[in-house]
Amino acid sequence: MWKCITLLFYTFVILVEGDEEWRLVNTTQGPVRGRREEGGLYVFYNIPYATAPTGTDRFKAPLPPPVWMSPFDAVNRDIRCPQRPIESNMREDCLVANLFVPDATETNLPVLVFVHGGAFQYGHGLSGQYRNLVQSQKLIAVSFNYRLGVHGFLCLGTEGAPGNAGIKDQVAFLRWVKENISSFGGNPEDVTLIACSAGSGSVDVLTLSSATKGLFNKAIMESGISTGATGVVIDPIQNAKNFARELGFDDVDDLDKLEEFYKTTSFQQLTSRLDAIVDNEDVMIRFAPCVEKDIGQERVIIDTPMNVMKQGNYTKVPLMYGFTNMEGSMRLPYFDTWIVKMNEKFSDFLPAELRFDSEVIKEEVAQKVKQFYFGNEPVTEASIVSYLLYFTDVLFAYPMLRSLSTRVEALGDTIYLFEYSFVDENTQSFPHTYVRGAGHCFQSRAVRDQDLSGSTEEYKRMVEILREYTLNFIFTGSPTPSGSTLPQWPPANAQRSPYMSLGPILKLKDNILENRAAFWDNIYEKYYGGPVMPSATTTTTTTTTTVAATSSDLTTIELTTPVPTSTPEPGSDGAVSLMTSNVLFMAVLSLFYLSLQ
DSSP, rough: OOHHHHHHHHHHHHHTTTTEEEEEETTTTTEEEEEEEEETTEEEEEOOOSSSSOOOTTTSSSSSOOEEEEEEESHHHHHSSOOOSSOOTTTTOEEEEEEEEESSSSSSSEEEEEEEOOOTTTTOGSSOOOOHHTTTSSSSEEEOOOOOOHHOOOOSSSOOOSOHHHHHHHHHHHHHHHHHHHGEEEEEEEEEEETTTHHHHHHHHHOOOGGGGGSSSSSEEOOOOGGGGGGGOOOHHHHHHHHEEEEEOOOTTOOHHHHHHHHHHHHHHHHHHHGGGGGGEEEEEESSSOOOOOOOSOSSSSSHHHHHHOOOOOOOOOEEEEETTGGGGGGGGGHHHHHHHHHOOOGGGGTTOOOSSHHHHHHHHHHHHHHHHHSSSOGGGGHHHHHHHHHHHHIIIHHHHHHHHHHHHOHHHHHHHHHHHOOOOTOOOOTTTSOOOOHHHHHHHSSSSSOOOTTOOOHHHHHHHHHHHHHHHHSSSSOOOOOOOOOOOOOOOTTTTOOEEEEEEEEEEEETTHHHHHHHHHHHHHEEEEEEEEOSSSOOOOOOOOOOOOOOTTTTTTTOOOOOOOOOOOOOOOTTOOHHHHHHHHHHHHHHHHHTT
């Protein structure tokens, strides 16, 4: 009896000691404790929001999250999903959330959801943070992990690998936010998504999916869209076959054997050939979101993004998006090799989403494109600026502009368009030139937390402006609401005008990328093909996702992190409700008080 009383006493002491240092919040899974950090905010790290199925079920949709009875200490265990480079804190069941909550009495605060980028192959929820915005005391910021690479985006259209596990993780997280954010002081009816690169491609997919209706209200998409480099893959099954061959498996035409290969191959091997997945000449990533085959399960992508946009089959929300003027600088590491290949066969560098009736037509179009960007001369070191502009356009800029026009024509979307081109004395010029420009996601980095020591006053002012535009959009759905002292920024029309030029001088302009965009308009109108639609379903079997998570075969790679002793073991019953958790918790405290009588 006294052992029980002693245990209860220490539990009570933990809860009441340092009341200002810790904050206890009840969630649908049980109570969680976050700690106060410098800057006047409480941070809740690594809260499981879903359970990633493991073992041979590793590619399926996420399962319900664990539950617990005693407080879960939401401390940073640096949990990450399997990726390269391999680190000891990676684990297969990696679906955790992080919340940054201001130390304020206000409730019903707007919520900012950060979706991390990383080519769908690497990254984690804490790779970008928005503490500076949270410190305004006016919003809550949240982030999360989702499955990556083959783990998150193997798409075979089978029961074992239906596709889009990583996107389904994202949907599961948004549902978790809807159910729990009010307990942290947030407003579940005022949620804004923010992302760059592949994260932005994910967000675009989420805005077009019927599975996300009512889960968010605004979105900020930067340097990424659901077409182009961060878009839905063209032929996911062929990609899976090609990658399996790269890993030494040759019996790829038997879909059952191909699925079994991926189910039983170690994560060390599945993450070993990143070079065969990203940075391809045709700009496409090999494992990314896909159009799903109907096999009787919930799908998050049921049609190509362009079809969904053209038909207006999505829920319209205010959008703020754009790109930098030198996105193509992310292809600089390949410059010396690729200029040789461009001179040999430029058609290999055409976007994969274009389709041609013959190789002859493809070569003709390739020569037109090459001449438009490089003239009649070979691609050399002297062509580096044209090289940067070419990849700026095909990777991100043109796909985003085409998406904007399609959305505005279909549903009259409210989209605030920008081009970020800010440079200062700290901006390095590109090789072989004196030209400077803003690289991939530079605008997003300016809004996130960063060390500004050593920055120029001009850059510090740009950071202030971008953060104010961002906060305005989060709060009102417009970067310049009534009363704003910033340069006015109206939404763009279907002709992509006006747009905000975010450079050394802020200026509202028309006709973004005028000649270059018009050039690609003509080509895409004639040759755009987009993703291959999956064949009709051959089975009517419907399976449920209630399989308990099992330990996976990770004997060749360290992916698990020991659970701290202060963290309770998750329960097996995902149906335990918040009410039950609260009742049990109060019963424990009542027992303690009664024992003192």
